[in-house]
Amino acid sequence: MTQKVKIEIDGRTCEATPGEMIIAVADRAGIPIPRFCYHKKLSIAANCRMCLVEAEQGGRPFPKLVPACATPVMEGMRVQTRSALAREAQQSTLEFLLINHPLDCPICDQGGECELQDLTLRYGKDKSRYAEAKRVVKDENLGPLIATEMTRCIHCTRCVRFGAEIAGLRELGATGRGDHMRIGTYVEQTLGHELSGNIIDLCPVGALTAKPSRFRARPWELIQVDGIAPHDGLGSHLHLHVRGRQLVRVHPRAQEAINETWISDRDRFSYTGLSAPDRLGEPMIKREGGCWQALEWQGALQIAAERIREAGSELGALIAPNATLEEMYLLQRLVRGLGAQAIDSRLRQQDFRGDAADASLPWLGVSIAKVEEQEGILLIGSDIRQEQPLLAHRVRKAALAGGLVATVNPYRLDLTFPAIQFTASPSGMLRELAALAKALRKRGSGTLRTLISEVKPTAQQVEVAEQLKQAGKRYRGLILLGALATAHPDYSLLRALAHLIADATRAKVGFLPAAANSFGAYLAGALPHRLPGARPAETPGLSAEAMLNKPRKVYLLWGLEPGFDLADPAKAVQGLDRADFVIACTGYRSPALERVADLLLPIALFAETSGTLVNAQLDWQSFRGAIPPPVEARPGWKVLRVLGNLLELEGFDYRSSEEVLEELRKQCAHAKPNNDPRGDLKKLPPRLSNGDRLYRIGNVPIYALDALVRRAEPLQANAEFLQVSLNPDQAAEMGLGAGDQVEIDQGEGKLAKAPVRLDPRIPRGCARIPAGLSGSEQLGPQIGPVSLEKR
Amino acid sequence: MSLKSTPQTLPTDPAVRENLFNPEIRAAIDRHIAKYPPEWKQSAVMPALTLVQEWNGGWLTIELMNEVAAYLEMPPIAVYEVASFYGMYDLKPTGRHKVCVCNSISCLLNGSEALIEHVKKRYQVAPGETTADGKFTFKEVECLGACRHAPVVLIDKTYGENLTPEALDRWIEELD
C-alpha cells in the first residue's frame, strides 16, 4: 500500500495519497475550492484558473498561486484556499470569464443550476468593469438531444475531453485560437455517440443543455426522485426530475459501482416515450369487425379472468425482460397457480435446447466495476456499444489499460478502443471459437469434437488464445456472451465453446443480460425451467418458442410488441392468431398488437410504478413511482393482484409492491450466482451448416430495444431505419447496388422491403437486417436464412 | 488517458486510404510520417495540410481536411482544430498569391503602417481578403522574425526586405 501523507488545507489536517491533487483532497474533506475545468473523471486541463490557491511546502511559499486541480500534494504542504490573494485571484478569473459571458441568467436554461452563476454569487464582484463589445458566437445544430448557446461557453473543454477520453470518439473540438476559440464540431454535425448526453451535465454553464427538456421548467420548480434505468443490464442510477405530474428530465445519479457518474443517451432520453401519442390510457376490447372499444377496468378484468380461467393449463404467458421483478413474480404465480407451465421472458432466443443445462443463476461473472480490470476479454456475439453502452465504456477502459479485447461477431463492430475482431457468418462464429479452443489444445467432446477437428487456428487466434490464458492465470480473464449470441440458432453450442475456452484459460464466463431484468426473471421464476429463487422446475414448461409453435388457448402478453420484441415475429404472429383470446398488458397500442390482441390493459411504465430490477451483477434495485401513470393506466403489480383475486388464487392480497418483493426475497435466500452449465450442452448437432446460404443478422439497434425507447422521439430522430447491409463484394455478386430496393424473404410470413446498403464490416454470407425496426415486423428469425430479391 | 501525449487514432479502411490524393502527395506525406514514431502518424498533420493546401492552390476545403484526417487516421475534428489554429492555413478561397505584410513592432517603427494603407488603397483590398482580379490575398501578419529588415513582407515563400510602397508595387507587378 502506498504511504499516506498529511497536508493542511485552511488549517485543517487532511490525509492524502502522494501525487493526489490538492483539489481531490479538499473535495474529500468537504473544503470548497471553486472550479470549472476540473472533473474527477477527466484529464486535468488546468485551463480555467478558477481554483488558484496559495500554497507552501516546507515553510517555503510557492512563488505564484497554484491551480489546486493540477498541483500534487506532498508531505507537509500547507494550502490556503481563502487567503486574500487566493480570493482576489478567484474573483479575477470570474471577472475575466464574465467579460464575454452574457449576463442574462433569467432567460438561460441553466439558470438556477449554473456553476458560473453560483460561483459568481459566492466569489465574484457585484459590478463588471468591462465596457467593450461582447463576443457573440453562432450556434451549431448538434442534433435532437443537445441544445447549444455557445455565446455562454467558458471554454473549460470538459465536453471536448469527454469525447476524447470517455466516449472515445472526438466529435467536439476547440477550433480557432485566442478569444476566437470556439467549441463545436466545426462542420455542424449531429453528435452520434451513445453517451453524448453526458456533456450536458459536464457543461458548467448553459452552453450545452438538453434539447428535449429545454425551457420546460426552472430547476427550483422540480422535485428530484431517485430512479433506476429500465433498458440495459446496468440499471444505471437516475435522478428523475418531476414537475407536477410530469417527468421533465432525467439526470445521472452517481454510483461508482454501476454507472460511475454517467448515463447513456438511451437512459437519459427514453422518458420522452412515456407521453407518446399511442400511449394506452384505458382498457380496450376488440369487438366484432375488429373495432376497439374502451371499457371500465372492472369489466375488463372480469373478462380477462374469465378467459384465463377457461384456458387453465392452456394459458401461455410472455413477459418482457424489462418488466419489474414484482410483475414477473406475480405473473408466474398466476400462470403456475392455474396449473399452466408456459411462461417465458427470453423473447429473443431461438435455441432452447440448452435449457436443461442452463446456468442456475446467470450473471456478468464479475462485478461491473471489475470489468475494467480484466486483462483479457473475449466478447462473443455482442454489439456491446449498442447493447450495453456503459459496460462498453468499462471494456474500453480495460483495453486502454493494455488488456486484450477480442470479439467473435457476425459483423465488425465500430469500437472506440483497440480490439482484435474475428468476424464470421453465424456458423463461422462456431468455427472461430472452435479454432480458439484448438489453439488452447482442447479437443472437446460430442459435437465440439467434430467442430474442432475441422478447424486450423490462425496465428492471430493462437496469439489471442495465449493472451487469454495469461490473463486467466492472473484471474483477469473474462468471456462474455451477448445479445447476438443469445439470438444465435446455435446458442447452446456457443455456450459450450465458451465454457471449453474458459476451462482451458481459467477465464470466467459471463452473460450480458438482454434487458434490464433478464436475470431477475431467473429469481422471479418467469422462465419455463426456473421457479422463484432460480430453483430448477421439475417439469419444465414451454419456452417462448414452444408456446408459439404449439398455440395456447389464451395468451397473456406483458409489456411487449409481437412485431418487434420476439425472435421470430412472423411465426409468433401466426401462433397468436390461432389462439382463442389474447390479453395484452401494455403501455401502448400498436397496429401489430391490435391485430393479435383481443383485450388491452393499460399498465404503468418506467417511472410510473414502484418495482425492482435486477442488473447484470445481480443487484436488486428497487425504486418508487415518481409520477402517476396516465389516465386509467395502473401499476402492473396491482393489475396482477386483482386478476389473482378474481381467479381466486391464494395469497394475492398484497398491500404494496414491497410485500410482493419481500415474499420473493425469502424464496431467494439460497439463490447464488452461478454461470456453470448444469448439464451437457455439447451433444447437440449444429443447426447451421457451412453451406453458402445467406444469413440474416437481425441485431437490435440501440434505440429499438423496447417499446419505450422506440417511442422516444429525440432518440428516434437520427436512429437507424430498416436497411439491408451487405458486404460490397457480396452485393456485387448478387447484382445488387447501394440503394436498390430488395424484398426480404425468410420463408414464412410476408415479405418486407428495404433498401440495400453496402458495408465492408459485414462478412460475406451475411445480410445485416436489424430487428425491432419499423418494417421488420413481418420478418422471420433474427438470425436465420434469408433470400433477397431485387424489386 | 488524456488528450495529452496520447495519439487520437481513428482507423481508416486501407482501401480508402490508398486512394486519397495522388501518388506524389501520398509519397510526400509518407516521408513526413517516417520522421515520427509509428503510432504518431498524426505528427505529420501540419506538413500534410501544408502540402495539400499548396496543391489545392492555397487553401483548404473541409473535404481536403477530412481526407488528411483519413490518411493520418485521425478524427476529422482534430484536423480542423489544427487547421484553424495556425495562421498559415487558409480555410477560405485565396488568390493566386499571398501578400503578407508584417504589422508588429519593429516593422511598425519602420513604416509598415504606410505599407498596409498603401496596399488597401491601391489594390482595394482589406486584410484577409482577395483582390478583385484574384491575383493575391492580402494578409496582415504578426512578426515574421526578420525585424532587422523592417518593414518586411512575405509573398508566397519569399521575404521582401526594407520595402517601400513603390518597391512592393514593383514586386506585385512581377507576379503572374
Add this chain to the structure above:
Amino acid sequence: MVERQNSVCFRTLHLDQPWRLDSYRSIGGYGQWERILQERPDPADLIEQLKLSALRGRGGAGFPTGLKWSFMLRSAPGQRYIVCNSDEGEPGTCKDRDILRYNPHQLIEGMAIAGYCIGATVGYNYIRGEFFEPTERFEAAVQEAYAAGLLGKDIGGSGIDFDLYVHNGAGAYICGEETALLESIEGKKGQPRYKPPFPAQSGLYGRPTTINNTESLASVPVILEKGGQWFLDQGLPNNGGLKVFSVTGHVEKPRNLEVPLGTPFRELLAQCGGVKGGKKLKAVIPGGSSTPVVPGDQMMELNMDYDSLAKAGSMLGSGAVIVMAEGTDMVKVLANLAHFYAAESCGQCTPCREGTGWLSRVLHRILKGQGRREDLDLLDDAANRIMGRTICALGDAAAMPVRSFLKHYRHEFERYIAQGERCVS
C-alpha cells in the same frame, strides 16, 4: 569588443557560402562531434563544461543550459528527445533565422552533441513555417551531414545513433513556448502544457525531452572546442559568453550583432549607427517585445547582460533590442504590442484568452480618442490580474509591457484621453 564580435554562432559569417559543409569544416567544424564519436567521453564531463561556461538559454528565459541538461536522467530507459526551438516569433527577434541561414552546420553539431549528452538518439528542429529559405538551408545541411556520415545510425561505427528531422510550424507565435512546441510536433494545436511535469520528465510523446533555443545549441560546439572557462571569460560571471542581439527599430543600421554579454548598450547602439536620423533616444525594449520598456536615459547607462537588465527592472529575454527615438507614439506602440498578444494567445486559459483581448480593446479605444480616465487604472489592474496566473508565460509577456509603459509614459496616455487626439512628445 569589436575583435571578439561574431566569434561563436556567427563565426562563419566572413566565409563564402558559410552554410556549406566544407565552409564549416574549414574552421574546424564538427571537430567536437567527431571527437565524441571517437572517444565517447563521459557526458557528465561535457555537461560540466557547459555549466562552467555559464551559458544561459538564449530563447528568452535565460535558464542555465548545463543545468537543464543535467535534469535528464541518462539512466532512465526508453527514448529521449532533443528539440531545437527555431520558432523565433518574439517581435524584434531575428537572430535564429540568420543562424539557420549562415551557420546551419554548427546548429546540427550542437544538436548532435546535446543528443549525446542527454541520451537522445533523435532530434527535431522546430522551424517556424514562414522560414522557407532558412528551412531549405538547414535541410540541405542535414542532408550534407548525413552524406558525410555525421548523422544516422551507428555513426562511423561508433555505436552512437543520431537522427535529425525538421518540423515546420505554420504560423503561431505560441509554438515558441516549449511545451506548445511539443504539442505542435505531436500534431495538435500549439497549446502549452501545465508544468509540472516538466519536459525532462515527460516531454515529446510523453518521453524525457530537452528543448533549447537555436542560439543556445549553436553555441555548444564552440564552448566545447575552446572550453567552458574561455566562454565564461568572454562575458561576466553568471552571464557567460557572447550573445546575439537583434537591434531593430529606430537605428541607422538595424542588424544582428554577436557581442560579449556585459557590453554597454551605448556601444551596441553605436555599432548600429546610433539612433535613426540622429534623434534623441526615447525608449528601449531591451529583450524582445515581452520585456519591460526602459526609458532612453536609463538605458544609456546599462550594460547588456542578464543581471544588469534584471536590476533595472527589465530582462535580457531573447536579446531583441527595440530602439525608439524621440517622437515615438508610445500609446500606439503599446496598442500594437497588445494586439500582438491578443492575436497570438492560444486561448486555453482564462486570464490570457479574455485578458489580452480586453487590454487590446481598451488600448485601441484610447488610441481612437475614446479613452476614459478610469481606463489607465483598469489597464494596470487587469494586467496585474493576468500576471502569474496563466499556464504559460505569454500571459506575463502580455502584461509586462502594459505595466511598464504605464509606469514610464502614463502622461502620454493621459494626454490621449484628455485631448482625444494624436499626441506626440
